Amino acid sequence: MLLKNIMEKIKTFLRIPVKTSYAVFIILTAAFFIGNLLWIETHYASFETAPVSIVKKRPHRIQSFAKIERPKPAPVSMERLKRQGCVADGLLSEYNPDWEQFAALINRSHCYYLHRAIETWAKPPDFETIEYQMGQINKKDIVYGMFLAEALHPGAEYYNNLENRKFDFGKMCQVGSFDVWGPHTCRADFGSGEYREYLRYVTRRAIDLGIQSFTFGQIYLQEGDGRNYVPKVVKEIRDYAKKKKISIVIGAQTGAITEPNYIKIFDYIEGGVGIDESGNIESGPCLTSHESCWALLWNNKYSSVAKNVLLHLDWTGIKSDDLDIFVRMPQEKRAETLGNLYNYFREKNMGFLMPFFGVLDRNNGGCYGPKKRFYSPDMAYSCRDENAINEILAGN
Numbered sequence: 536m537l538l539k540n541i542m543e544k545i546k547t548f549l550r551i552p553v554k555t556s557y558a559v560f561i562i563l564t565a566a567f568f569i570g571n572l573l574w575i576e577t578h579y580a581s582f583e584t585a586p587v588s589i590v591k592k593r594p595h596r597i598q599s600f601a602k603i604e605r606p607k608p609a610p611v612s613m614e615r616l617k618r619q620g621c622v623a624d625g626l627l628s629e630y631n632p633d634w635e636q637f638a639a640l641i642n643r644s645h646c647y648y649l650h651r652a653i654e655t656w657a658k659p660p661d662f663e664t665i666e667y668q669m670g671q672i673n674k675k676d677i678v679y680g681m682f683l684a685e686a687l688h689p690g691a692e693y694y695n696n697l698e699n700r701k702f703d704f705g706k707m708c709q710v711g712s713f714d715v716w717g718p719h720t721c722r723a724d725f726g727s728g729e730y731r732e733y734l735r736y737v738t739r740r741a742i743d744l745g746i747q748s749f750t751f752g753q754i755y756l757q758e759g760d761g762r763n764y765v766p767k768v769v770k771e772i773r774d775y776a777k778k779k780k781i782s783i784v785i786g787a788q789t790g791a792i793t794e795p796n797y798i799k800i801f802d803y804i805e806g807g808v809g810i811d812e813s814g815n816i817e818s819g820p821c822l823t824s825h826e827s828c829w830a831l832l833w834n835n836k837y838s839s840v841a842k843n844v845l846l847h848l849d850w851t852g853i854k855s856d857d858l859d860i861f862v863r864m865p866q867e868k869r870a871e872t873l874g875n876l877y878n879y880f881r882e883k884n885m886g887f888l889m890p891f892f893g894v895l896d897r898n899n900g901g902c903y904g905p906k907k908r909f910y911s912p913d914m915a916y917s918c919r920d921e922n923a924i925n926e927i928l929a930g931n
Contacts, residue, residue: 617886807849862901
């Protein structure tokens with residue numbers, strides 16, 4: 536009945552025969568639906584390209600190659616990077632279970648450089664999450680760091696949108712390295728063409744977003760039979776950044792490597808400090824508590840051949856690590872230790888990166904952040920080192 540009444544109104548309005556009016560009705564209906572589809576497509580496209588900060592709800596995690604346009608970042612200041620550097624492990628990858636609290640902590644800080652803000656340990660970078668998290672940081676003139684981990688997940692599902700195929704992570708692994716760091720891990724190999732293609736893909740996406748620091752994790756473990764590829768891989772990253780007119784720096788965890796020509800490929804070398812329960816450091820080139828040489832990169836043996844040295848409280852989630860030792864100290868001792876390390880290495884023209892997030896042994900017994908296995912200086916948790924750190928970074 537409703538359809539018949541509509542047809543009669545169309546017939547009266549247009550003064551056309553009934554059969555023709557049915558045809559007009561069909562055309563108008565089709566036009567209505569097509570118009571709505573076009574509106575939805577246009578609206579969705581504008582949503583994808585809009586700055587993340589205007590989005591009220593978190594977007595769905597869809598791996599696409601669409602880029603959010605962002606202002607071009609300022610050139611990297613290496614001196615400021617060394618003076619106001621912070622370890623913000625996984626900030627943009629949401630490693631912290633209280634990711635909103637983590638973003639707020641960084642916004643309150645005096646950090647200029649956010650080391651390892653993108654974490655890729657056994658997990659490819661989720662650029663949708665990274666884009667969203669960058670929108671939550673309202674500090675200006677920030678340098679974000681990306682960690683290019685030595686650990687891969689052999690069965691990871693990750694799509695190469697540029698080639699319309701999935702990456703084969705099994706091909707990226709060194710022979711005999713499966714489960715080397717626990718189940719579903721392997722050691723990356725520069726000698727693998729698939730791994731080099733993966734590095735090319737993720738670093739270019741990161742540069743497009745304005746990421747300006749790239750750190751290769753334990754690069755001596757990634758060499759496999761492909762050490763000669765390192766200069767080429769680094770050059771490709773630099774060339775792409777130059778093409779995009781983005782200032783970047785590239786560093787690596789070089790361990791006990793002292794070959795000058797190899798070390799000088801990088802803008803900085805990076806590693807742990809090696810403290811004892813009193814916050815003191817050793818004088819030799821290797822941490823004596825380790826059977827093999829765990830290199831102390833601030834030692835002249837390594838620092839003399841490097842362009843720059845970045846240091847931090849090392850963490851891997853075991854009780855003998857720098858960070859685990861640090862959290863077992865009383866609060867006043869922690870503040871004193873951070874101030875001493877910062878000033879000591881600054882006098883040597885090296886950077887000591889302040890701890891803002893790291894992994895702990897869950898049975899460590901010291902203070903902790905959002906969970907027992909994570910450190911955070913946030914005043915909302917038990918360590919409460921935030922004020923002391925910000926005073927140091929502010930030069931007080």
